[in-house]
Amino acid sequence: MATGRNHRPATRSRGIPEATVARLPLYLRALTALSERSVPTVSSEELASAAGVNSAKLRKDFSYLGSYGTRGVGYDVEYLVYQISRELGLTQDWPVVIVGIGNLGAALANYGGFASRGFRVAALIDADHAMTGAQVAGLPVQHVDDLETIIRTNGVSIGVITTPGSAAQQVCDRLVGAGITSILNFAPTVLSVPDGVDVRKVDLSIELQILAFHEQRKATDELARNGGPGPSGAPPDDQGPEGDIPAVMPA
Amino acid sequence: MATGRNHRPATRSRGIPEATVARLPLYLRALTALSERSVPTVSSEELASAAGVNSAKLRKDFSYLGSYGTRGVGYDVEYLVYQISRELGLTQDWPVVIVGIGNLGAALANYGGFASRGFRVAALIDADHAMTGAQVAGLPVQHVDDLETIIRTNGVSIGVITTPGSAAQQVCDRLVGAGITSILNFAPTVLSVPDGVDVRKVDLSIELQILAFHEQRKATDELARNGGPGPSGAPPDDQGPEGDIPAVMPA
DNA sequence: ATGCCTTTGTGAACGCGTGCACAAAGACGG
DNA sequence: CCGTCTTTGTGCACGCGTTCACAAAGGCAT
Ligand SMILES: NC(=O)c1ccc[n+]([C@@H]2O[C@H](COP(=O)([O-])OP(=O)(O)OC[C@H]3O[C@@H](n4cnc5c(N)ncnc54)[C@H](O)[C@@H]3O)[C@@H](O)[C@H]2O)c1
Ligand SMILES: NC(=O)c1ccc[n+]([C@@H]2O[C@H](COP(=O)([O-])OP(=O)(O)OC[C@H]3O[C@@H](n4cnc5c(N)ncnc54)[C@H](O)[C@@H]3O)[C@@H](O)[C@H]2O)c1
Numbered sequence: 001m002a003t004g005r006n007h008r009p010a011t012r013s014r015g016i017p018e019a020t021v022a023r024l025p026l027y028l029r030a031l032t033a034l035s036e037r038s039v040p041t042v043s044s045e046e047l048a049s050a051a052g053v054n055s056a057k058l059r060k061d062f063s064y065l066g067s068y069g070t071r072g073v074g075y076d077v078e079y080l081v082y083q084i085s086r087e088l089g090l091t092q093d094w095p096v097v098i099v100g101i102g103n104l105g106a107a108l109a110n111y112g113g114f115a116s117r118g119f120r121v122a123a124l125i126d127a128d129h130a131m132t133g134a135q136v137a138g139l140p141v142q143h144v145d146d147l148e149t150i151i152r153t154n155g156v157s158i159g160v161i162t163t164p165g166s167a168a169q170q171v172c173d174r175l176v177g178a179g180i181t182s183i184l185n186f187a188p189t190v191l192s193v194p195d196g197v198d199v200r201k202v203d204l205s206i207e208l209q210i211l212a213f214h215e216q217r218k219a220t221d222e223l224a225r226n227g228g229p230g231p232s233g234a235p236p237d238d239q240g241p242e243g244d245i246p247a248v249m250p251a
Numbered sequence: 252m253a254t255g256r257n258h259r260p261a262t263r264s265r266g267i268p269e270a271t272v273a274r275l276p277l278y279l280r281a282l283t284a285l286s287e288r289s290v291p292t293v294s295s296e297e298l299a300s301a302a303g304v305n306s307a308k309l310r311k312d313f314s315y316l317g318s319y320g321t322r323g324v325g326y327d328v329e330y331l332v333y334q335i336s337r338e339l340g341l342t343q344d345w346p347v348v349i350v351g352i353g354n355l356g357a358a359l360a361n362y363g364g365f366a367s368r369g370f371r372v373a374a375l376i377d378a379d380h381a382m383t384g385a386q387v388a389g390l391p392v393q394h395v396d397d398l399e400t401i402i403r404t405n406g407v408s409i410g411v412i413t414t415p416g417s418a419a420q421q422v423c424d425r426l427v428g429a430g431i432t433s434i435l436n437f438a439p440t441v442l443s444v445p446d447g448v449d450v451r452k453v454d455l456s457i458e459l460q461i462l463a464f465h466e467q468r469k470a471t472d473e474l475a476r477n478g479g480p481g482p483s484g485a486p487p488d489d490q491g492p493e494g495d496i497p498a499v500m501p502a
Numbered sequence: 503a504t505g506c507c508t509t510t511g512t513g514a515a516c517g518c519g520t521g522c523a524c525a526a527a528g529a530c531g532g
Numbered sequence: 533c534c535g536t537c538t539t540t541g542t543g544c545a546c547g548c549g550t551t552c553a554c555a556a557a558g559g560c561a562t
């Protein structure tokens with residue numbers, strides 16, 4: 001949320017914690033795999049392992065949905081697939097528009113994983129006239145001038161932004177103006193949207209930087225282990241302005 | 252200050268909370284933009300607004316790094332850029348390999364945002380012999396047979412997986428075996444790795460499903476508002492309204 | 503039916519993250 | 533040099549999320 005002054009219960013919708021909602025797709029994926037192998041039931045332990053989470057967490061997550069398990073047996077796979085799908089709103093069709101059909105936008109358009117779960121690429125939109133009319137992934141690229149019409153005609157409520165960062169806020173504003181209430185943003189920009197509009201971002205650069213942080217920490221930990229754990233020869237750094245190694249961690 | 256239990260200190264590295272680490276790239280991006288506009292100092296309020304966070308949160312985040320501000324004035328932009336860069340490990344070069352040069356892998360390889368901050372695509376790897384040797388983004392695609400050699404030769408410690416999900420775990424195992432300790436996974440798979448290896452995942456499908464959940468909630472809230480606002484009995488029944496399914500468990 | 507054994511569902515404790523509110527710090531003008 | 537005014541840095545309280553641990557539930561064999 002950009003300007004989150006109005007603290008509404010948006011964090012916890014319908015009693016289902018946000019953290020749980022974020023894990024439901026994970027469970028659903030694991031359950032679908034089991035379903036394809038015709039496995040009738042799973043225990044919380046097995047399913048949790050497949051989803052990469054703690055079994056207690058999984059049981060608590062499911063408890064927010066209802067009592068869908070059988071004690072001593074586990075969960076019925078098909079039944080649970082249906083319940084989670086319904087809870088996530090995947091029993092209906094979600095038309096999606098992608099704005100900015102460059103490298104990334106085209107890759108997303110070609111991605112088969114969309115259709116697998118209720119999501120359907122309804123339209124591709126770009127500002128480049130040279131691109132308008134060209135076919136990408138079997139769909140015509142339409143011009144951004146027609147953005148509002150395209151969205152209203154197709155009843156789209158989810159938009160994906162894959163334009164350069166400089167255009168992202170502008171595109172976002174038009175999407176919201178046209179009635180979009182959910183946005184998935186791949187551009188490296190903080191979008192500001194009115195209340196009632198959800199924004200999620202996917203940021204490669206941020207992910208890499210987080211990895212780099214931990215990577216660096218591992219390296220310095222390694223050095224500290226090898227270099228000698230006795231920092232008795234106190235480093236002369238008190239609060240050096242620049243070029244100074246971060247504070248040493250206490251042993 | 253015994254941590255009570257000798258749990259894994261992986262959650263909280265060097266005293267900097269994980270949530271803070273995840274926001275540092277955001278601050279860095281905002282600061283870089285200010286730096287390019289030659290803005291000398293920023294207040295926590297301004298910077299927080301640019302980064303889309305609360306100012307108190309920002310100040311607390313920075314307090315973990317040290318006292319880098321000047322009361323009554325704010326933060327020196329250049330200095331803070333340097334401090335955060337150093338903390339994130341961006342003052343050094345991070346060679347990265349991308350495995351799986353399909354739609355997504357090629358898009359990532361072509362992405363200019365990599366080099367902007369210490370990250371450098373060192374090699375592209377694919378299993379398809381027809382692709383080996385071809386140039387993508389000015390780099391030759393190398394065969395997965397040489398994965399270990401490529402990683403060791405280039406001193407790579409960060410790997411990006413953009414193969415199909417079915418190959419992801421296998422590729423992951425080889426990456427880890429070759430010495431990779433940080434993985435960014437785009438495949439829809441839960442990777443299992445040994446201790447000491449960090450995995451972050453980017454999952455388009457999960458993001459869309461989370462959006463769909465909230466979208467559905469908005470729709471039902473809207474309906475409920477129009478239908479009839481029950482004073483306390485907001486949920487009419489805990490089962491689905493019209494798409495009501497029999498709560499039978501196939502036995 | 504009865505008792506055993508497995509697994510769920512959840513109460514409770516705990517730790518982390520967030521946001522408030524304010525005292526301390528320092529710049530700056532007079 | 534002093535007062536004022538701005539902004540930082542943080543103590544504190546609160547709520548969310550995670551995990552433990554266990555009683556209740558139910559299948560199943562006898
Ligand atoms: N390519 C990647 O792997 C990658 C990774 C992470 C993030 N990103 C981000 O995703 C975005 C797209 O990356 P890309 O590599 O595909 O860039 P790109 O330049 O290949 O594509 C951008 C497309 O957006 C179109 N566009 C520009 N302004 C527009 C507007 N106002 N309305 C509609 N369309 C517009 C352009 O015509 C172009 O086709 C960028 O913000 C980038 O930072 C990309
Ligand atoms: N394309 C997208 O927009 C998108 C979005 C989200 C997630 N994903 C995921 O990213 C992954 C890649 O998607 P894509 O659309 O680029 O698929 P793709 O089929 O276009 O590319 C996959 C590439 O991986 C290579 N490969 C297969 N097995 C390999 C192995 N064992 N070692 C090395 N390389 C191997 C293939 O040769 C191919 O070039 C998939 O897991 C997909 O689910 C893609």
